[in-house]
Structure formats: C-alpha cells, structure tokens
Amino acid sequence: MPQRLLIGLSQSHTLSSVPQTLSALRDTTKRAAEKGISILLFPEAYLGGYPRTCSFGAAIGSRTDLGRDQYLAYTKSAVDLGDTPGGAGDEWLENYLPVNKETGRRGDGTRETLEEIARETGVFIVTGVVEKAGGSLYCSAVYVDPRRGVVGKRRKVMPTGSERLVWAQGSASTLKVATTTIKGVRVVMGCAICWENYMPLLRYSLYSQGVNLWLAPTADPRDTWEPLMRTIACEGRCFVLSANQCMKKKSLPSWITTGGASSREEDEATSMTGGGVRVHETLANGIPVGNNTTLSKGGRRLSMTKTEENHEIAWKCDNNKTIDEEANPLVENDDNGNNNNNNNKTQHPRDLSSSGDGSGEEFVSVGGSCIVNPMGKTIAGPIWEKEDELLYTEVDFDDCDRGHLDFDAAGHYSRPDAFKLTVEGLDLNPPP
Numbered sequence: 001m002p003q004r005l006l007i008g009l010s011q012s013h014t015l016s017s018v019p020q021t022l023s024a025l026r027d028t029t030k031r032a033a034e035k036g037i038s039i040l041l042f043p044e045a046y047l048g049g050y051p052r053t054c055s056f057g058a059a060i061g062s063r064t065d066l067g068r069d070q071y072l073a074y075t076k077s078a079v080d081l082g083d084t085p086g087g088a089g090d091e092w093l094e095n096y097l098p099v100n101k102e103t104g105r106r107g108d109g110t111r112e113t114l115e116e117i118a119r120e121t122g123v124f125i126v127t128g129v130v131e132k133a134g135g136s137l138y139c140s141a142v143y144v145d146p147r148r149g150v151v152g153k154r155r156k157v158m159p160t161g162s163e164r165l166v167w168a169q170g171s172a173s174t175l176k177v178a179t180t181t182i183k184g185v186r187v188v189m190g191c192a193i194c195w196e197n198y199m200p201l202l203r204y205s206l207y208s209q210g211v212n213l214w215l216a217p218t219a220d221p222r223d224t225w226e227p228l229m230r231t232i233a234c235e236g237r238c239f240v241l242s243a244n245q246c247m248k249k250k251s252l253p254s255w256i257t258t259g260g261a262s263s264r265e266e267d268e269a270t271s272m273t274g275g276g277v278r279v280h281e282t283l284a285n286g287i288p289v290g291n292n293t294t295l296s297k298g299g300r301r302l303s304m305t306k307t308e309e310n311h312e313i314a315w316k317c318d319n320n321k322t323i324d325e326e327a328n329p330l331v332e333n334d335d336n337g338n339n340n341n342n343n344n345k346t347q348h349p350r351d352l353s354s355s356g357d358g359s360g361e362e363f364v365s366v367g368g369s370c371i372v373n374p375m376g377k378t379i380a381g382p383i384w385e386k387e388d389e390l391l392y393t394e395v396d397f398d399d400c401d402r403g404h405l406d407f408d409a410a411g412h413y414s415r416p417d418a419f420k421l422t423v424e425g426l427d428l429n430p431p432p
C-alpha cells in the first residue's frame with residue numbers, strides 16, 4: 001500500500017484575541033482540507049501569542065508595575081486547556097479529571113473547539129498554545145486527531161532566554177510521541193518546540209520512540225534555523241515540518257506596543273548612573289529602549305544601544321563621528337542592507353530591517369517555515385515575509401525506512417552497549 005500523505009503547515013500569526021485566532025485557525029484548516037492536506041502544523045504560541053519585543057519591565061533585581069500589568073494582559077490572552085500545573089497526563093487526556101459544575105467542563109473550551117475543528121475538517125491539527133495552569137503559563141503544543149480528539153500535549157521543557165520569565169518549565173514526560181493512522185499510513189509524531197531542537201538528548205529521546213514525522217513549531221526566523229531542521233531530518237531519518245509566525249509590528253497586541261508610561265515613569269527614566277553619566281532614554285511600554293545619546297562627566301557623548309538579547313551597551317563616541325558609526329563598529333552593510341562581515345553574520349538578512357518608519361509595517365518576525373525530507377533536503381520553503389501562507393507537499397513515509405539502510409540513530413547506529421539514555425517519566429521504546 002502506498003505510504004503517501006499530503007502534509008503541510010500554516011505560516012500565520014496570532015490575532016488580537018483567542019476567539020479570533022481560533023476562527024482563523026478554523027478557516028486555515030478548512031483551506032487545508034480542501035487541498036487534501038492530512039496533517040497541519042501551526043507555529044509556536046499561535047494560540048495565546050508569542051510576546052515578541054516585550055521585556056515585561058524586568059531587569060536583574062528589578063520588576064516594574066507596568067511589567068506586571070503586561071504579564072496580567074498576557075495571562076488573560078492565554079488558554080486554559082483544563083490541565084493541572086504539574087500535568088495530569090493520561091487523566092487529563094482521557095477527560096478523567098473533575099469538571100467545573102457550572103460549565104460542565106474543565107478549562108475555557110479551547111480544547112473542545114480544536115477537537116470540533118479537526119472533526120469537521122478531517123485534518124490532524126498540531127498547534128502551539130500558551131497554556132494557563134494555576135498561576136503559571138506554559139509554552140505547549142497539542143495534537144488533535146479528527147477521530148479521537150486530543151491525543152497528546154507537549155509542554156516546553158526549557159524556555160529560551162527571557163521566555164523563562166513568563167513560561168514555566170514543562171515535564172519531560174510530555175515528550176511522549178503521538179501516533180495516528182491516516183489513509184492506511186502509520187504516522188509517529190514527535191514535537192520539539194523552538195530551541196528544544198538544539199538539545200541533543202531531547203532529540204534522541206524522540207528518535208528512540210520511532211518518530212517518522214518531526215514537528216518543530218518555532219519563533220526563530222534566523223538563517224541558522226533551516227540548517228538545523230535539515231540536520232534533524234537527516235539524523236532522525238524523518239520528515240520535518242517547521243512553522244514560524246510571520247508578523248508585522250502593527251499586529252503586536254496593544255499591551256506591548258502602547259504601554260502608556262506615566263509622567264512619573266518618564267521622570268524615573270531620567271537618572272544619574274555611576275561615573276556621573278546622565279541617561280535619558282525614550283520609553284516604550286515604560287521600559288528604557290533605543291539608541292540614544294547621553295553625556296559623560298567630561299561632556300563626552302555615549303550612545304546607548306541594545307543587543308538582540310536586550311542587553312544595554314554604552315559606546316563612547318568620537319565627537320567627529322556619527323552616533324550610528326560608533327554604535328555599530330563591527331557591522332558593514334552593502335547597498336541591500338546585507339551584512340558583509342562574515343564573522344558577525346548572525347541573522348537572516350530579511351530580519352535585520354527592524355527599525356521601521358513608525359508605520360508598523362516593519363516585520364518583527366519574517367517566518368522561514370519549511371518542510372524537509374529524511375535525507376535532509378528542503379522540499380518546500382523556506383518562505384519569508386508572507387503573513388498568511390499555507391505550505392504543503394506530498395511525502396512518501398517509506399522514505400524514512402529507506403534512509404535507515406545506512407543510519408538509524410536509535411537502532412543499529414546507536415551502540416546501546418556503550419551509550420544509554422533515560423528520561424524521567426518517559427518510555428523511550430517505540431509505541432505499539
């Protein structure tokens with residue numbers, strides 16, 4: 001029997017509310033069904049939103065009231081799937097947990113809506129979710145089968161960088177794969193969320209369970225991402241679907257873009273630092289940001305800038321040079337804005353034009369979604385700067401076994417006599 005299926009992903013972005021985003025997910029899934037797509041992946045944090053550019057008013061040893069208000073807004077935009085903070089596993093999956101006597105269900109109904117969409121369209125849906133459980137948020141992904149409903153849920157085990165401020169760590173037991181049979185084709189799905197894909201032992205835990213479809217919802221639009229997807233596909237001898245959001249600044253939620261700093265906060269943003277340097281920076285959401293000129297004790301100029309990780313750097317300025325020349329001493333751009341310094345090229349060229357003209361049309365995430373085959377070849381995408389794009393292709397799952405002729409990371413190439421991996425709460429054997 002042919003082992004062919006049409007699989008795809010949606011490069012789309014979170015809308016201003018969960019109901020609106022669920023409605024868009026429904027419309028996209030209907031479009032996918034019309035094209036014959038059997039499995040559809042949505043990006044990381046698609047429901048609930050990825051809080052790109054937001055610092056939540058935090059610095060080492062300090063948090064602001066405005067940052068707490070932003071966290072409140074973010075919490076209210078998250079979804080409640082009815083799970084416990086610790087993760088109830090099969091009890092949650094099988095709907096054994098007690099329900100709310102007033103609503104007759106657990107959670108806010110998002111789980112039931114996703115199950116309804118999958119059932120109506122016949123499409124197996126995997127989507128990123130910002131999940132609220134107790135007083136914490138988790139970056140999660142849910143597997144939704146058209147026949148059986150939700151058959152699994154991942155919680156990101158290691159949020160990256162500033163994500164750790166707002167997302168709790170998920171249990172490694174959620175790395176359990178999800179299985180389904182579609183049109184006679186058995187699919188074993190594993191999901192690694194964003195930079196979890198850089199974790200070698202996490203990757204091996206999924207390889208060990210026999211995954212033939214690797215799902216990588218992400219928020220990383222850089223040119224280093226596609227090579228990682230190609231490596232995983234080749235290493236795991238599996239197909240890889242990677243979906244990222246593509247979003248312009250104007251689509252960010254208002255609690256990020258219009259914090260509304262008070263005059264008191266503006267006054268507090270002007271302060272004296274050690275060494276007699278007066279710093280006055282423009283406020284965005286009440287957080288000091290931007291490239292600004294300040295004066296040192298001796299009247300020498302400083303240029304304040306921030307790195308991609310939101311760290312502040314003060315450059316001493318030569319009074320005969322412009323601020324831009326001083327603030328970016330290692331970057332050389334050609335006429336197209338591309339970085340010509342090979343030692344400092346860290347981003348995709350399309351992701352470097354983030355300053356914008358104030359219209360909100362600049363991209364805060366440029367996408368880069370792609371599909372890769374088990375030999376490590378990109379067969380669809382990557383797609384850039386397209387906000388609502390459906391990417392799909394027909395694949396032959398027999399290609400996974402063909403690739404095992406010369407490499408099986410968790411089998412004949414694994415040297416189990418010499419190397420062993422155990423994961424707390426997780427059975428690493430392939431599912432029956």
